[in-house]
Amino acid sequence: MDGKPKLLDQLRDQIRLKHYSIRTEHVYCEWVKQFIRFHQYRHPTEMGAAEVEAFLSDLAVRRNVSASTQNQALAALLFLYKQVLRLDLPWLGEVVRAKKPVRLPVVLSVAEVQQVLSQLQGELWLIASLLYGSGMRLMEVMRLRVKDVDFARREILIRDGKGMKDRVTMLPQRLVQPLKQQLAVVRALHRVELEAGRGDVYLPFALEKKYPSAPWEWPWQYAFPAAGLSVDPRSGKVRRHHADEKRVQRAFKRAVQAVGICKLATPHTLRHSFATHLLESGQDIRTVQELLGHADVKTTMIYTHVLNRGGLGVVSPLDR
Structure with missing residues (x-):
């Protein structure tokens, strides 16, 4: 060999x-x-x-x-x-790429979102509320770190989103206090872990080498840590990762079924609903594009096709 x-x-x-x-x-x-x-x-x-x-x-x-x-x-x-x-x-x-069909996103109404959220409690409610209230993707919420939440400006900085792009989105006023309470619980857990000689988290790229003590520092901790420790598949280190997104997906599916909604809704549907409801309220499409992190406004424009009265505001002759 x-x-x-x-x-x-x-x-x-x-x-x-x-x-x-x-x-x-x-x-x-x-x-x-x-x-x-x-x-x-x-x-x-x-x-x-x-x-x-x-x-x-x-x-x-x-x-x-x-x-x-x-x-x-x-x-x-x-x-x-x-x-x-x-x-x-x-x-x-x-080599020919398969042509992807153009699908309209599944969107919940404001009332349907409220019904689904009412079925969730605690951390699961907060995660789902962030998805709907800020337009973040599920994994962006899961990977959210303490340092990227700005309570003073009511902003959330999303690091390495889709396409390895950073962006800023809103932190709803209604979620400020619940998120502060969540971080207080996480901080107490972090102190216990530090006393036990643990408390480090994964850092992307070579940041761990550049800032050797950073994995143990509070600002780098996940806002939604996992319940237990796990083995990092790349480094082999045993430490606490972020919460499992499958737990959110399962809870959301149960919530949708509980309120009798027949749409094929997932946690990502809350992001679609965020964009659609902003456009319904008259928000500028460019602003929505920036909040969602879309590179092209054409991607954002698909939400104009699922507004209550359609993209062109056409009224059916039957309704006249």
Whole structure:
């Protein structure tokens, strides 16, 4: 053996070099494994456009995956060939991406949001209220750190959001006191952990090396920490991570069912509702775009199609 790292280890190294998330790392590694397994464990250097197309076709035809899942698999394979194997192959740009259907987002009415929130308590209520009150994504709330909440300005700074972009959104006045109470509970827990010789959290990129004591400092703690300790999959360190988003998803699903709403609503629906209700109240679409962190206003404009009276405000002849 020449001591060269295994293909998946090389893939992980490149993903971490690009500062991709741990979720992207898991997903890309899984797609590469499926691709190799599909072609009877041939090495990717022995394959090309035909094999990639065959794999993607199998996903669509036999496994009936969505266009976004198919494109995710393609992105993983393109990353493998370009960034890991360093193969500048002409066919890479010719592989056809599946066309994603344009779907209108599911939106709850103001009354429906109130009904769902009334079914939640404590930390779960606060997380769901932040999703609706600030337009944050679920993982943005989960990863929220103490230092990024500005009570004086009633703002929340979202670090490394989708596309590794920072942005600022609002902190609703109604949530100031509940969030302060949540942080008081977390601070008490943090003091206990420090006394026990623990209390450190994960820091992104190389910040842990740059600021060695930062993982134990209060400003870097998660606003919504997990109930127990866990092993960091990259460093192997045992420490407290942020709360599990699946707990929020399960509680939200139960709440929607409890109030008899038939829409396929998830916690992300609260973000859609935030945008739609702001536009309904006459808020400028550019402002909504900035609050949501959309790179293109066209993405935000989809919410104009789900307003109460439609994007053009057309009245049905039956209602005249």
